[in-house]
Amino acid sequence: MGRNDRKRRTPLATKAIAASAALALGGGGLLWAQMNASAHESNSSGQNQTKAAAAAAQVATIACPDVGQQLTNVPQKARQGVATELANLDKQITEAYARLASTRQAQANDASFVQNAIVGPLKEKRAATIDRIRIDIQRVGGTVNATALKQLAACTTQNATNTTTAGQGGGNNNGGGKNNNGGQNNNGGQNTAAPSASASAAPPANNGGQAGNGPTAADFVDITKVANNVQAKPQNSGQASTGSFTTKCGVNANKNHNTDNVIVAPGVTNGAHHEHDYVGNQKVNAFSTNDSLLAAPSSCQNQSDLSAYYWPVVRVQDGSQEFDANALGGGKEGNVGKILTPQSAQIKYVGSPASKVVAMPQFLRIITGDAKTLTNGLANANAHWSCTGFENKVQLTEQYPICPQGSNVVRTFAFQSCWDGVNIDSANHRTHVAFADPASGVCGNGFKAIPQLTMRLVYKITPPTLQADGTVKNAYAVDGFPEQLHKASTDHDDFISVTKNNLAAKIANCVNSGKKCQ
Secondary structure: OOEOOOOOOOHHHHHHHHHHHHOOOOOOOHHHHHHHHHHHOOOOOHHHHHHHHHHHHHEEEEEOOOHHHHOOOOOHHHHHHHHHHHHHHHHHHHHHHHHHHHOHHHHHHOOOHHHHHHHHHHHHHHHHHHHHHHHHHHHOOOOOOHHHHHOOOOOEEEEOOOOOOOOOOOOOOOOOOOOOOOOOOOOOOOOOOOOOOOOOOOOOOOOOOOOOOOOOHHHEEEHHHOOOOOEOOOOOOOOOOOOEEEEOOOOOOOOOEEOOOOOOOOOOOOOOOOOEEEEEEOOOOOOOOHHHHHHOOEOOOOOOEOOEEEEEOEEEOOOOOOOOOOOOOOHHHOOOOEEEOOOEEEEEEEOOOOOOOOOOOOOOEEEEEOOOHHHHOOOOOOOEEEEOOOOOOOOEOOOEEEOOOOOOEEEEEEOOOEEOOOOOOOOOOOOOEEOOOOOOOOOOOOOEEOOEEEEEEEEOOOOOEEOOOOOEEOOEEEOOOHHHOOOHHHOEEEEEOOEOOOHHHHHHHHHHHOOEEO
16 A cells, blocks of 8 residues: 655635535535524524524534543553553543434523533543542552643543644545554644534534534545545665565454453443444454454464454445444444445555564564544544555545545555563553654654555445535445444554464564465
C-alpha cells in the first residue's frame, strides 16, 4: 500500500465544509431546529424556546479527554486495576451519550439541561473514577501528576458547528500508517467530522443513521471524484527484507463475535462497546489469558498460528434486526443494521525497506488506529478505506467511499512495524511499538524492525445514495463507541501474536530471505 502525506485542510476550508455538512444532517440538527422554530413562531415566548430547541438540536455528542492515552507510565502491578477504571470511564460516557440522545425534548425546553443533567454529573463520576486510578498507581509506588490527571474529568459537548471534517474529498496525512510514534494525542482537540443529532430526539426521524448516531451524508464521498493521494513507498535499501508471509484464517464465516476488548479492558465484559469479527484464535474474550490463548483452536490453515486478529464489524443500515439488536455493544449502544461478512480477508506479514526484521515476541499486543478520533483528533488515526480498482490511487481516512458499479469496498490496515525490543505491551498500548519513518522506512529511537502485519478486507456493499434531504440510503459504517458517531476515521484493528512450533521465527526468516511463503 502506498503512502499518503497530504496535509489537512486549512481552518477556512474546514469551516466551509462544516457548514455544508451541517446542512446534510439527515433530517436532524438544523432541520429539527427549523421545525421547532416554525412551531413556536406564534408563541409569546417562542423566541427563547426556539433558541433552546436549536441549541438542543445541535448538541450532537459528548467529548471527554481520553485518559488512557495520557497514562504512559503505569506500574505493572497497577495495570489491571487501572484498566478496569478506564473501562468504567468508557461506560460512563456511553451512558451519558444515551441520556443525551433520549432527552431532546427536555433539552429543547431548558437550555441548561445538558450541562446540569448530563455533563455536570458526568464530570463528578469521572472525577471519582480518575481519583481511583491515581490511588491504584500510587498504592504500588508509582508516580502520577495528580493535578494534571484531575483536569481530565471535565467533558464538553460538540455540535454541528464545531465538529468538522478536515478530510472532505479524501485528504489525510497518514495514509501509510504514519503516527507520532509516542501514542500521544491532542486530547479534546481537532475534531474530524460533522455529526448528527440523535434519532431518539424529537421528529423527524433518521437524523444521521438508523440509530441516530451516524453516519451522515458528509461521511461519504464518491471515490471517482477524489483526487489521487497515494504516494510511492520508500525505496528498498541493500538491507531490505523483501519477502512476505501470508496466513489464511478465513473471513469469520462462523460469526465469532463479541464486544469485549482483552487488550484495553481485560476482565471487563463489553469493554469495547461494539462488536468485533475474530479470525485466527477462536477463544478471545475479556477473560482470555496467555495460557488460554495457547490452548485455543485457530481458524487459520496453519495451525501453528494461534494469533488473535480482530476488528470492528461493518454494518449496512438496512433496518435489519441483528442478533445483538437489544444488547449492549449492539443496538442498545447505537451499533445497528446487518453485520457484513467480508468477501475476503488477506492477512500478510511484510518486511522493512530499510533492514532485516527480528521475530515478533510471543504475546505481543498491537492496536493500530484510534477508536476515538472524534475526541482525540487524527494523531493516531490509521484508517484506510478505498474501492477495488482504486487502492493504488486513493485511500480515505475520514470518509467512507461510494464505489462505482462493479467495485467493492476495501478496508486495509498496516500495523506498527517497529518494536522497542523489550515490552509486549505498554500502559497506553502504544508506546512499545511505533511506525517506521514514512520516507525512509527506518525505525527510530533504537526500536527494532519486526514483520509488518497488514490486512486487506473486501466487502460487497450496495453503494449508498445521498438523498436531497441530506439522508443516506443504504448507509454503511464501522461499529464503534456510540458517542464517536460512526466516523470512518475511528476504524482500528487489534492483534495478539500467539504462535507455536517456532512459527514467529519462520515468518521472520521468510521475510528476510525475500521469499513469498504461506
